Amino acid sequence: MAGFTVGFLGCKVSHVDAHALRERLLADGHSESPEATDVAIVSSCCVTNEAVAKSRKAATRAARTHERVYLTGCAANLGGDSLTGLPPNVTVVRGRPEETVELVAGDVGAIGCVQDERRFGRVRAAVKIQDGCSFSCAFCVIPLVRGATRSRTAASVLREIERRVGQGHREIVLTGINLGCFRDRGAGYTLGRLVREAGAIPGVARLRLSSIELNHVNDELVAALRETPTVAKHLHVPLQSGDDAVLRAMGRRYSVATYLRTLEPLAAEFNLTADVIVGFPAEDEQAFVRTLETAERAGLSKLHVFPYSPRPGTRTAADDPVSPAEKAQRSLRLRELSRTLERRRWETKLGRDELVLVDRPGRGYGDDYSPFLVDAPVGELVRVRAHGVSEEGILAVAA
Ligand code: SF4
Structure with a gap:
């Protein structure tokens, strides 16, 4: 039996891929433990240069404490030289996620003692x-x-x-x-x-x-x-930019007017959030200001901000004219707007009751994915009353 750890970087899909591997190794009779030193799985991300660097770092760190490391996921499939020079006990597993589980499980080997899924x-x-x-x-x-x-x-x-x-x-x-x-x-x-x-x-x-x-x-x-x-009552609808010329240059399939027109009838019912890229090659200051305006007009309550980073093999791989300082400054402005919009939404909940699913000690999420700070048993759906707002979320007590 091998003892293993599983980590992931990036989005929910990377998380799901890591989880599929975890389930398979458990089903094959291996055991997961934070102290395990036999096998480490690192499900990687390549959405930015920074994500690749973090994936590389995670694999290198795991290689110091585990006999074998399997680096799977997006960064593993990126090609180029971003993963050259990794420690010799790191195996970069290329292939689609459907194939990765078989590849890794086959390499680790099964011992055929099925573990309890309820863990x-x-x-x-x-x-x-x-x-x-x-x-x-x-x-x-x-x-x-x-x-x-x-x-x-x-x-x-x-x-x-x-x-x-x-x-x-x-x-x-x-x-x-x-x-x-x-x-x-x-x-x-x-x-x-x-x-x-x-x-x-x-x-x-x-x-x-x-x-x-x-x-x-x-x-x-x-x-x-x-x-x-x-x-x-939550919808995450990527915006990426609030400027038509930038959207066209990005090859996105909508205009700002379409984005606003589609979401407008939903804004009263759903909490709307979005991804935005800052510092895309076609984005100048005016275009960036239009993104700030569009985010507000669309009724978005939270923005996930990604500073543009050219990725190998893409159409804009060779373009990166916006300076890192400018990207950092635009990211800051957009994140400030996001905090303002988020707080505005949280404040509408004061004095009201809401059903919160408690997913960790002291914290849970409302139906619209607003975070609540509440003392209630983990795993319970509890009715709470909001009485305040802090940096981390809406303060509430059981109603
Ligand atoms: S190509 Fe466009 S739609 Fe597809 S994953 Fe990338 S950003 Fe999303």
């Missing part, structure tokens, strides 16, 4: 429904490292959700690289139908979409989100 005690479970992306945003390396979009069958997704609920998870997050591309044509499923059926599985207290591209926010999906009682 995955987390409150929230991310369930991957799709992988890869067939869009071709000019800056994005993800289609190169993860391949074209492909979906799991609806039946396997629904079965996994039932299994997660059986393990005690209360909230399910449907996750993918480009979630709206999910299709199970053979069985006649769109994302909308999957949402309806996943949300109706007994034991699912909440169902959430990790992120959805604006082009996929259509009437059918919106109806499914509105009409499925367990669907959380």
